[in-house]
Amino acid sequence: MKANQQDRRFSLLLKLPMYLWTIMFVFVALLYIIGLSFLSRGERIGITNEVTVSNYARLADPQYLQVMLNSLKLSVLTTLICIVIGYPFGYLMARLKPTVRSIIMLLLIVPFWTNSLIRIYGWRILLMGNGPLNTFLLNLGIISSPLKLLNTDGAVFLGMVYALIPFMILPTFTTVDKLDFSVVEAARDLGASPLRAFFTITVPLTMAGLMAGCVLVFIPSMGLFFLSDLLGGSKSVLAGNLIQNLIKSRDLPMASALSVLLLAVTGGVIALYRKAGGSAGELGLF
Amino acid sequence: MKKIMALILCLCLSALPLLGLAEEEKVVNILSWEGYVDEDTLNAFTEETGIKVVWSPMESIDEMLLKISQSGGEGYDLILTSDYSLDILRQEGLIQKLDKSKFTNYGNLNPTYMSQFYDPENEYVIPYVSGCTLIVYDPEKVPFEITGYEDLWNEALQDSIGTLDLDRVIIGVTLKSMGYSMNETDPEILAQAKEKLMPLYKNIRAFGDTESYAALVSGEASVGFIYASFASLLQTDAPQFQVVYPKEGIGFGIDGFVLTAASKHVDSAHAFLDYIMNPEVAAHNAEYQGYTNVNKAAEEYLSDAYWSNPAVCIPDDVMKGSEIVQDVGEAQSIYTDIYTAFKLQ
Amino acid sequence: MKKHSFGSLAFMSLVLLVLYLPIIVVVVYSFNDNTARIPLAFTGWSTRWYDSLFEGRGGYLDALWLSVKVALWSVLISGVIGTLGAIGMTQRALDGKRRSGWFDAVMESMVTLPIMIPEIILGLAFMVIFNALGIRGNEARLVMAHVTFCVPYVFLSVKSRLVGMDQSLFDAARDLGASSARVLRDITLPLCRPAIISGSFLALAMSMDDFVISFFVYGAGEGTLPIKIYSSVKVGVSPVVNALCSLMIAAAFIFAALSRYLGAVKKARSSRNQMGLTSE
Numbered sequence: 079m080k081a082n083q084q085d086r087r088f089s090l091l092l093k094l095p096m097y098l099w100t101i102m103f104v105f106v107a108l109l110y111i112i113g114l115s116f117l118s119r120g121e122r123i124g125i126t127n128e129v130t131v132s133n134y135a136r137l138a139d140p141q142y143l144q145v146m147l148n149s150l151k152l153s154v155l156t157t158l159i160c161i162v163i164g165y166p167f168g169y170l171m172a173r174l175k176p177t178v179r180s181i182i183m184l185l186l187i188v189p190f191w192t193n194s195l196i197r198i199y200g201w202r203i204l205l206m207g208n209g210p211l212n213t214f215l216l217n218l219g220i221i222s223s224p225l226k227l228l229n230t231d232g233a234v235f236l237g238m239v240y241a242l243i244p245f246m247i248l249p250t251f252t253t254v255d256k257l258d259f260s261v262v263e264a265a266r267d268l269g270a271s272p273l274r275a276f277f278t279i280t281v282p283l284t285m286a287g288l289m290a291g292c293v294l295v296f297i298p299s300m301g302l303f304f305l306s307d308l309l310g311g312s313k314s315v316l317a318g319n320l321i322q323n324l325i326k327s328r329d330l331p332m333a334s335a336l337s338v339l340l341l342a343v344t345g346g347v348i349a350l351y352r353k354a355g356g357s358a359g360e361l362g363l364f
Numbered sequence: 365m366k367k368i369m370a371l372i373l374c375l376c377l378s379a380l381p382l383l384g385l386a387e388e389e390k391v392v393n394i395l396s397w398e399g400y401v402d403e404d405t406l407n408a409f410t411e412e413t414g415i416k417v418v419w420s421p422m423e424s425i426d427e428m429l430l431k432i433s434q435s436g437g438e439g440y441d442l443i444l445t446s447d448y449s450l451d452i453l454r455q456e457g458l459i460q461k462l463d464k465s466k467f468t469n470y471g472n473l474n475p476t477y478m479s480q481f482y483d484p485e486n487e488y489v490i491p492y493v494s495g496c497t498l499i500v501y502d503p504e505k506v507p508f509e510i511t512g513y514e515d516l517w518n519e520a521l522q523d524s525i526g527t528l529d530l531d532r533v534i535i536g537v538t539l540k541s542m543g544y545s546m547n548e549t550d551p552e553i554l555a556q557a558k559e560k561l562m563p564l565y566k567n568i569r570a571f572g573d574t575e576s577y578a579a580l581v582s583g584e585a586s587v588g589f590i591y592a593s594f595a596s597l598l599q600t601d602a603p604q605f606q607v608v609y610p611k612e613g614i615g616f617g618i619d620g621f622v623l624t625a626a627s628k629h630v631d632s633a634h635a636f637l638d639y640i641m642n643p644e645v646a647a648h649n650a651e652y653q654g655y656t657n658v659n660k661a662a663e664e665y666l667s668d669a670y671w672s673n674p675a676v677c678i679p680d681d682v683m684k685g686s687e688i689v690q691d692v693g694e695a696q697s698i699y700t701d702i703y704t705a706f707k708l709q
Numbered sequence: 710m711k712k713h714s715f716g717s718l719a720f721m722s723l724v725l726l727v728l729y730l731p732i733i734v735v736v737v738y739s740f741n742d743n744t745a746r747i748p749l750a751f752t753g754w755s756t757r758w759y760d761s762l763f764e765g766r767g768g769y770l771d772a773l774w775l776s777v778k779v780a781l782w783s784v785l786i787s788g789v790i791g792t793l794g795a796i797g798m799t800q801r802a803l804d805g806k807r808r809s810g811w812f813d814a815v816m817e818s819m820v821t822l823p824i825m826i827p828e829i830i831l832g833l834a835f836m837v838i839f840n841a842l843g844i845r846g847n848e849a850r851l852v853m854a855h856v857t858f859c860v861p862y863v864f865l866s867v868k869s870r871l872v873g874m875d876q877s878l879f880d881a882a883r884d885l886g887a888s889s890a891r892v893l894r895d896i897t898l899p900l901c902r903p904a905i906i907s908g909s910f911l912a913l914a915m916s917m918d919d920f921v922i923s924f925f926v927y928g929a930g931e932g933t934l935p936i937k938i939y940s941s942v943k944v945g946v947s948p949v950v951n952a953l954c955s956l957m958i959a960a961a962f963i964f965a966a967l968s969r970y971l972g973a974v975k976k977a978r979s980s981r982n983q984m985g986l987t988s989e
Contacts, residue, residue, distance in 0.1 A: 084889065088889040089796075090797065091797070092793040092893075093794050093813075095794065096790045096791065096794025096797075096860065099790055100816060100819050103835070103856075108822075111830070119697070141704075180973075184962075184965050184969060190914055190918075191914055191958075192961060193918060193934060193938060196951070197732060197735070198731070199942055200730070201730075203734050208581075208582040208583060208749075209582065229569055229570045301830070302921070304921070304939060307572070311568075312529055312570070312571035312707075322829065323707065324704070327426055327703075328429060330833075340827055340829075341826060344827065398944045399767075403767065418930055420932070421931075421940035434837075438929070439845050439929025439930070572943070577747060582749065597747060
């Protein structure tokens with residue numbers, strides 16, 4: 079009994095730093111944001127101490143709603159494209175010979191270690207009116223005048239898929255890698271076509287990875303404001319841009335209100351994910 | 365045991381700030397746009413005086429105001445920013461008066477660029493450069509002659525303008541195209557300006573300084589509404605672009621240094637300012653940035669290219685009709701809201 | 710497997726090619742001879758930007774150094790906090806009699822929250838809270854923010870390792886009279902080592918690459934490398950950035966290849982020793 083109590087104390091001691099840190103920098107910080115969303119901005123600089131719900135009333139403004147909807151649309155689209163490209167990639171990768179597989183894994187991981195901003199900047203050069211891509215297409219005679227590539231919504235979309243696709247590939251790879259393929263073979267032996275076996279056996283069994291990938295792609299996609307800055311000519315606006323614009327114009331309470339909304343959307347997505355049987359562990363480990 | 369752990373944690377937490385506060389006396393912290401003073405100048409200054417320059421990059425005036433309002437300016441010594449924001453900093457009591465007895469080069473400054481609204485008694489600000497916002501266009505690609513702001517709304521320019529990205533200037537020129545001042549505060553007139561401004565969006569190809577510049581050079585955009593600095597660069601990189609002084613009146617601004625009230629390196633900051641006012645240094649940086657020189661004594665060091673650059677040498681009769689963006693006080697929030705609505709289309 | 714291997718390899722190569730396109734551009738442009746203030750066109754080959762980089766031009770090396778410092782501090786602190794936290798949490802759950810309480814469940818969600826929500830929310834939260842608390846030191850602000858989003862990576866990594874572990878190991882040690890501290894030091898920590906390392910590496914990569922949170926948090930002083938790059942892009946990127954990033958890419962490749970190679974050698978050796986079989 080005494081030993082048990084000691085154990086408990088010891089494990090509490092181990093947890094304590096993490097709990098304190100989390101309470102301070104996650105719980106209190108988010109509470110602070112929620113509190114801030116009920117204040118209003120000062121005239122030039124700062125915040126007044128009047129308590130108000132007007133920020134939330136302003137959320138209903140069609141202007142803001144439109145941005146949130148556009149942002150959601152782009153995120154959903156990004157997630158879909160990431161599934162279409164990332165899932166097969168992760169699947170095929172797991173089916174490769176170990177030697178080839180480890181090379182591809184390496185090729186996939188290395189960009190992770192290089193700055194994501196500079197990679198986006200690389201796209202910027204690539205997509206410019208007189209950039210390499212246009213020059214290449216012109217020289218091939220595929221196009222006769224330079225295409226408008228940079229500073230378009232398409233460029234933002236491309237950048238987003240580009241930045242987030244590894245987060246779809248890696249969880250898929252992990253689950254497919256763990257999959258027992260004798261089940262699939264059994265289905266094949268029983269006469270299922272390869273496609274049918276794939277969709278009725280493989281996909282459901284690797285759902286965990288697919289779902290983790292969706293969450294890992296969908297959630298950050300709403301906040302990546304720098305993509306629209308660097309590739310969209312600061313034009314197309316995501317939820318993240320809206321918050322950033324509000325922060326820049328020093329309307330912190332309104333920015334907080336939008337953050338709370340975004341937090342709620344995110345919470346909803348995670349709750350759905352949990353309900354469907356996903357665990358947090360899958361998300362942090364791919 | 366628990367107590368010990370908590371103690372260790374507290375120690376860790378309290379030791380952390382020390383990481384960032386290891387300050388020596390001989391340092392000056394400057395907050396401004398990345399690269400806004402030539403690196404060679406900074407290095408030469410450090411070599412001459414032994415004072416290290418720490419440059420905190422800011423992305424925009426708004427970001428600077430946010431940072432300063434949040435921190436009270438602590439950690440920064442000098443801020444290099446534009447006219448109306450200088451006024452906001454002064455009115456909010458975030459900057460302090462300069463000690464002119466510490467300067468040897470103060471007399472070099474050109475009085476034309478002094479005694480401005482943000483500092484009528486010349487107590488706070490050391491002007492660095494001045495610059496206009498200009499329209500540039502490629503006559504080959506634009507089917508008509510551009511003479512003023514009004515032309516930017518022309519339907520032929522759909523998706524072909526690269527523009528700077530500052531609420532006060534964009535709304536300011538909208539007001540000017542309607543015959544009002546750039547510093548209008550009447551909510552009704554501002555509401556009209558909003559109506560006028562909104563459709564401009566579909567003509568805009570890119571927002572932002574380098575974004576617009578890149579769009580112009582690469583041929584994506586045929587019209588630019590840009591700072592003189594970028595118009596100067598175009599003179600060499602894309603000479604087909606023609607500079608227009610808008611007939612409604614040119615908007616100009618002055619960028620200057622101010623000393624934060626919270627500065628802990630007042631002497632170093634003064635030494636830096638004095639160095640910046642040195643005629644040769646001032647001439648070099650005005651040319652390097654492609655902006656108008658504000659230092660009288662520096663004029664003899666300016667090159668021929670400078671004197672023949674229409675983006676920096678503005679004729680006197682054009683300057684007569686110029687207007688400077690000023691702080692509009694409470695109306696600022698109207699400007700912000702209009703611009704947000706504009707960008708969100 | 711054999712039959713669709715050509716098509717699948719072609720597909721994968723195409724994806725990888727697109728993944729590497731911008732990187733190739735960055736590397737090629739690091740050799741750009743164009744010396745215009747804002748160089749856009751590729752005009753010829755030169756290594757001058759590498760020289761400039763090593764002369765310390767543009768302060769990019771300083772920015773890299775700041776990034777490295779912040780990342781190392783963050784990984785160190787989050788490594789300790791996250792590892793101990795994961796061990797503490799699973800110990801209770803593995804105890805057999807007691808299931809973890811609601812508080813632990815809530816805390817677990819809370820701990821992992823920073824990597825679940827869009828970064829911009831945390832960025833805003835840290836900015837206001839650090840300013841409210843009067844925390845001014847640039848590095849301190851960055852480290853505190855980075856620790857917060859690094860902890861989940863270490864925590865999740867170590868926790869998944871512990872959950873999959875055989876409880877009898879710990880029970881046996883306790884039965885033999887080892888104290889909790891002894892079990893921790895001699896059994897739990899060594900067993901968790903691979904998980905701690907992989908979690909820390911992930912955290913390190915995330916910290917080095919973080920832009921959104923750092924952008925809002927950083928105070929007076931030079932920014933981290935991502936911040937520096939972002940503000941450079943805003944005023945015109947110097948090819949010095951390309952040179953630096955090219956070198957970082959090269960370093961990442963060498964490091965990754967080396968660790969694969971060493972891992973493979975080790976694995977081959979141990980499997981040969983254990984079973985007299987060649988590895989895979």
